[in-house]
Amino acid sequence: MxxxxxxxxxxxxxxxxxxxxxxxxxxxxxxxxxxxxxxxxxxxxxxxxxxxxxxxxxxxxxxxxxxxxxxxxxxxxxxxxxxxxxxxxxxxxxxxxxxxxxxxxxxxxxxxxxxxxxxxxxxxxxxxxxxxxxxxxxxxxxxxxxxxxxxxxxxxxxxxxxxxxxxxxxxxxxxxxxxxxxxxxxxxxxxxxxxxxxxxxxxxxxxxxxxxxxxxxxxxxxxxxxxxxxxxxxxxxxxxYGRLDNWKTFGSWLYDLQKGRDMLPEKLKQKITDLTKECKTDKDKIKALYNYMGDNTRYVSIQIGIGGLQPMEASKVFSTGFGDCKALSNYMMAMLQETGIPAYNTIINSKSESLFEDFASAGQTDHEILTVPLENDTLWIECTNPKVPLGYIPRHMAGHNVIVITPEGGIFTKIPDYDDKENLSAISANLQIDEKGTISGYINEYNSLKQYEPYMYFQALDGKKQIEAIRSCIDLSNPSISNIHFSEYKEEKPYAILFYNISHTPPLNQNNQRIFIPLNIFRNGITQLPKKERINPIVIKYGYHDTDTIHITIPQGYMVESLPKELNIRSRFGTFKTRYKNEKNIITAIYDFIRSSGKFEPSEYEELINFHQEINRAYKAKAVIKRL
The missing domain is CATH 2.60.40.3140 (Immunoglobulin-like)
Incomplete structure (x- = not known):
């Protein structure tokens, strides 16, 4: 001693x-x-x-x-x-x-x-x-x-x-x-x-x-x-009073904090009955109440006293029309309980996937959602953002550890994530090039799951902002965008379809005899990686699948002189394929890129650099057409 x-x-x-x-x-x-x-x-x-x-x-x-x-x-x-x-x-x-x-x-x-x-x-x-x-x-x-x-x-x-x-x-x-x-x-x-x-x-x-x-x-x-x-x-x-030995006892304390805060006024109970009386399944009831909550409440942060941990009463959310993440989750839980559907408030770290399973602490979580276990499925509901389709697990939740707060205490578990390939962005484009090198045409984009998320807010943008959003994804200087049509499908696996016309007056790079045509103006490439010694492990959190089919009609009096070399790259970091063909003065360029998520060793960094370089070169590649 x-x-x-x-x-x-x-x-x-x-x-x-x-x-x-x-x-x-x-x-x-x-x-x-x-x-x-x-x-x-x-x-x-x-x-x-x-x-x-x-x-x-x-x-x-x-x-x-x-x-x-x-x-x-x-x-x-x-x-x-x-x-x-x-x-x-x-x-x-x-x-x-x-x-x-x-x-x-x-x-x-x-x-x-x-x-x-x-x-x-x-x-x-x-x-x-x-x-x-x-x-x-x-x-x-x-x-x-x-x-x-x-x-x-x-x-x-x-x-x-x-x-x-x-x-x-x-x-x-x-x-x-x-x-x-x-x-x-x-x-x-x-x-x-x-x-x-x-x-x-x-x-x-x-x-x-x-x-x-x-x-x-x-x-x-x-x-x-x-x-x-x-x-x-x-x-x-x-x-x-409570204990913080582990997540189970901490969850018991949090459960006690929310006791009695799920009482609903008779007016709301009647509204719930009216909203769900024609519903045939529990999922139908959940959707009806989720939409009602989204239409009639808004998120605000409340940090008074124990309010950072204890939800506001469900009756107050109904009377005021607002609440923080705890209050809105508790409100949704209370409405579901009124229909006989059990649900549980759930804490999560929205910025980090992992919680320590063997060490419980209040500071590890920063957000609350709702868990609804069904017979053949579990819904993980984000109650603060009505833009999120019911049943969809957004990026700040997918694959994250959570603590489900039940009468028996806290339960440590993990929310499922989507396969990288399911996060799909598919672009189909039909373009024309005239003799001056001016480009025009129409584009159809399909985006699903995690690639859909940025489009949850597209419909609410005014026309000017929509044009700016589209232009930001096109590798041309200030192209003209018109005839925008947008459709959103808010399903459990949501997707959005965007259609628009494009024209670009400034001529493409050309000389007297040739025009150099960029084949994919819709992908700006991926991260340019510095060539230096790697110190830390490589962590790619977000995997996705991009596929593009681009048809380009060349002007009369021209022929295709050269097309880029086709690629078929397989790497631990993903796959990348290109195909090019020329038929009847129409160039078709097809791209297929799968980014793999995962954790990789620092020694594999050079392979990642080469993978990125080849992809970026392919996205920048041009066809050359020559005047006959």
Whole structure:
């Protein structure tokens, strides 16, 4: 025990000694300057657990800003609400030699209660660096007091983004011996544990973390940097009680929060009866109520008190016509229950596919949807956006882990995803080229599932915006677009059909005898990849299928002199095929591209570069026609 305490004391002595020298920029290790716009010299974080409802978080962060791009890391931000308050704050700025320039305190921070939702009890604090001469160093120190309930301890994410490195950092937690906690970490050493006078101290640290430079198709940034989550297993929050041992017990607590909030007024019950009395199946009933909700409610964010976790009463959603994701999901659940169809509120992270199955915490999820188990199917319903067809699983949900909140507790599961090939975009075009090289014709586009999603909003655009949207997908300078027809089919596997005419007056590239015709003006190519050493795994989250058939009638008096070489590429990253033919002065170009989703090793990056290059060359390829 004495050896552990001595180790801790030695560590803090050395850390404090180094911190005294960290205000100058001249002693940063060279390896931490590579790809860096800023360097965290030291990051000291500490959470002192007082009791089930309160604690104190202290943080000291020293950052050297190397250039203008790194200035974003010199800003400060924090917030207050009924559960936390910014108790103390100081910010001190130093020049490159470590000489103090200026100092600010809490009263100098910009305070705002602006919120883009309906209601919030939060206030935010901001400060931007006043220094414009690089390099310089800033030291921020703050103390945050937690009160009224704890749903976990503050998480530790010392690196806020790309192009910033860190010399040293630690997170220390102090709890009574009788307090149970769970924790999960990545790229952190520890914890080192010590016990003194009935208090447990846990210490995690991380040192010499090099800067991450953004790479195409990178994994989630959170998996590349040091991180730490800690939760208390016993919940006492805003007068409610529960446990956070795992997703099952956390789900039980959330289920208790929503109890009694599904009561419906008699007027709505009668409306439900009227809407569903002619329905023949449960799916028909669900669709009728889903459409009714979409027509009569709108999404707003509500973050007052426990409102970030507890849904607003269904009766209030009916009377006011609005609600956040929890309220609208709960409202839909209540209406379905009135018809005898069971449904369950479900929490999800809309930005990341994965949740830790073996570690439960409130901060891992950011959204709520509705799960409706049927006899031969399960519906996963997004209740905040009536544009989403019932039964369709949008991109921010497909393939994601979720926690279904049931009377028996939380159930960890995964939403199904669509096969890459099902996300289809098919273009059929009939074009003509005249003797001046002017192009004209008509186009028919079919887009389904994930490739349909951008078209959910097309019908609501005015004519000018529709033309702009179409032009953005065409590799010609300001073509004329006319005769637009759009049809949307909001089925469980939705799709949209877009028809339009095109003409392009500026002549194509030509000389006196030849015209050079771009064969596919409807695909702008795929990501151009830099040729450099790959550091991180390759993660392609979105797979799809593009197929194009383009007929081009050439002018009388011309013949086809050359067509591009046909391709048939098979790669672990997908497939790409082209075919070209010329019959009776009509060139037909056919393209078929399947992008495969998945995770790949850094060693396979060169193959991905070559795959992209060949595809981009094929999409840019031209036919040459010659005057007879």
């Amino acid at each position: 004495n050896r552990i305490i001595t180790t801790l004391l030695s560590f803090f002595f050395l850390l404090n000694l180094s911190a005294q020298e960290n205000y100058t920029s001249v002693n940063i290790p060279k390896e931490l300057l590579t790809n860096s716009d800023a360097v965290i010299r030291t990051y000291e974080a500490e959470f002192i657990y007082k009791n089930k409802t309160s604690g104190i978080y202290k943080e000291k962060k020293i950052i050297t800003i190397l250039n203008k791009e790194g200035a974003v890391y010199a800003s400060f931000g924090d917030f207050e609400n009924m559960f936390r308050a910014l108790n103390k704050f100081t910010g001190t700025f130093y020049d490159k030699n470590g000489k103090k320039i200026s100092r600010i305190t809490k009263k100098d921070l910009l305070r705002t209660e602006y919120f883009d939702g309906l209601a919030s009890d939060a206030a935010s604090f901001f400060s931007n660096s006043p220094i414009g001469i690089y390099p310089y160093t800033v030291c921020y120190e703050k103390e945050v007091v937690f009160k009224g309930g704890l749903l976990g301890f503050p998480s530790f994410f010392p690196l806020p983004g790309d192009n910033i490195s860190m010399e040293s950092g630690y997170y220390k937690i102090q709890i009574p011996e009788t307090t149970e906690i769970n924790y999960k970490s990545g790229k952190m050493e520890g914890p080192i544990k010590s016990v003194d006078k009935g208090l447990i101290t846990l210490l995690w640290k991380t040192d010499s973390v090099k800067a991450f430079k953004a790479e195409p198709f990178s994994p989630d940034f959170s998996t590349l940097r040091p991180w730490l989550h800690v939760t208390n297993t016993e919940i006492t929050y805003a007068g409610t």
